[in-house]
Amino acid sequence: MTIALEAVSFSYQPGGAGVRAVSMTIGDGELMAVIGPSGCGKSTVLKLIAGFLIPQSGRILIGGQDMGATPPRDRDLGVVFQSYALFPHMSLAENVGYPLKLRHIPREDARRRVDEALAMVGLAALADRSPRSLSGGQQQRVALARALVFRPRALLLDEPLSALDATLRSEMRDEIRRLQRQYGIATLHITHDQEEALSMADRVAVMRAGEVLQVATPRELYRTPVNREVAAFVGHANLFEGTVVDRTRVSTALGELACAPHGFAPRTTVCVLIRPEAITVCRHPVPDAVPVTVLRDRFLGSVRRLDVQLRSGPTLLAETTEPDLDPQFIVLPPAAVQVIASSAANAGSDTPRPSSLHPPD
């Protein structure tokens, strides 16, 4: 079952926060993550799809059916909340069985499905326990079982891992992905954690100030961000203002650099993106190498992240996988220097948006 948003707008107060003309489609069985800073409107998107808010304009279609003002209880969507929202006066089995009770599923059938759902999240032995006696991760599993037990048309996850510690969060990412694949259900995952989004999602939508900046697969999003805002939000990035010289050269504070081919017209003000891992760090001078001074060296296990300063003043974030290298020079290969739009305003006209609002076939 697909979820489609067509130019959906909503504002909490006239001219205030909300979302503007949001369009996206979540395909059947697809996991779409929505990321963005606090207040960007990502949770509003979820509330609109769930029916807790009604769009002021645009349409929301679930399985091709226009939801209009259909109340949440009739949308048949499984929602997992940040706070888990387990009913404290009910046991785990009662919590999971509640949507089945509302649907008047015969008792024996309901019990079997509750047992299956709890077994699926590894909590069958705790069926009679109270939610209060569980850890955060266990509560999250119960919330997932409850959201899936009635075989909803789609699954909506509202920052479901934000209250968990780092180890458990990583474990639950895999758990959610496994269940989502097992059920083959269209899933919207709201998160502020880009690592979570990139590692779990089939596609990621990046939002800012109520608008969708880009919808793309995690790889596309990282490799070809549509503008400076997306590049800054996804992964580590060196971002400089630049002016286009020609199709393969750009003028920046670092000097005139050879860059990957682009479609911007000469003299256009652009953003120059250099990912830290695309910079070559070396001990001895090689062709095109520039000398640098290391300001900071962070050892992160498999990688070292360096703050390096050029003689001309600017600093860059660079990475190397060599644990014992003494960095003296860097090389900026042309492929490492990407020219992108400096803002959303000039993203579309001069360069094709490397994103797709709709799921891949």
Add this chain to the structure above:
Amino acid sequence: MSTRGLTGRPTGLSTAALAIYALYLLTPIALILIGSVGEVWRNTLLPNGVTGRWFEQLLSNRTFVTAFWTSLWVCGATVVSCVVIGTPLAYVLANTRSRLLAVIGRVIYLSPVAAPAVVLGFGFMLAFSSESLPFLGSGWLMVAAHTVLCLPYLLQVLIADLKLQGMAELERAAESLGAGFWQRFVDIVLPGLVHSLASASILVAALSIGEFQLTNLIAGFLHRTYPIVLLQAFYGATGFACAATVILLVLALAAAVGGALTSRGATGVRAGLA
């Protein structure tokens, strides 16, 4: 940084303050308890002799026995009335997005401060002593008056609990699972409020049992409550007055202990110990 210096002194101070407060609170109660079994008490620190006759006199005094039962049924009816009116009202006020309703809620909260019992009493006297509304002195008017007085306290407890539990989110979860309004109210909201309803009811009972100012103005002669007749006792023998007060004290203490045991904190402690 050591915290001993920071925590030591306030702990000592707070223990001393608590001891002084307990002495201040318990001394009159202790004197009343002693006085209720004292034979003679005139111009001495403590009474002379021990007797149980004040309680015997009290139990055989029809005025006091009637007043006791009047107090109990007014209290019971007030609790029922507050729960029936207050539960849906608390739910609406806790969930409202209307500024007007929010303002009305705040006014209700503050009404015990803004309109003291004596002011409400005069209001009731004016409103219900006319020929068109001749209800002054009736038991049901007393229940209505006690409800007006006690409702804000019940609302405060319920609304605080609704917010503490994140009931709005729990309801959204239930709604997304397919529950309509009444299903949510019956399956999620009411069971969630069991503890606070119990403790708020006992608070209302304690307030109603001991209410004097408002009741004294509207009670009339047929439906006098226990605190009203208690005042008369102080014009007679000291021992009898003390014995009569002990009865009220026992009722109030029972309500206070009941309230403490049914509060969410207390049940949490019990659950933790189990």
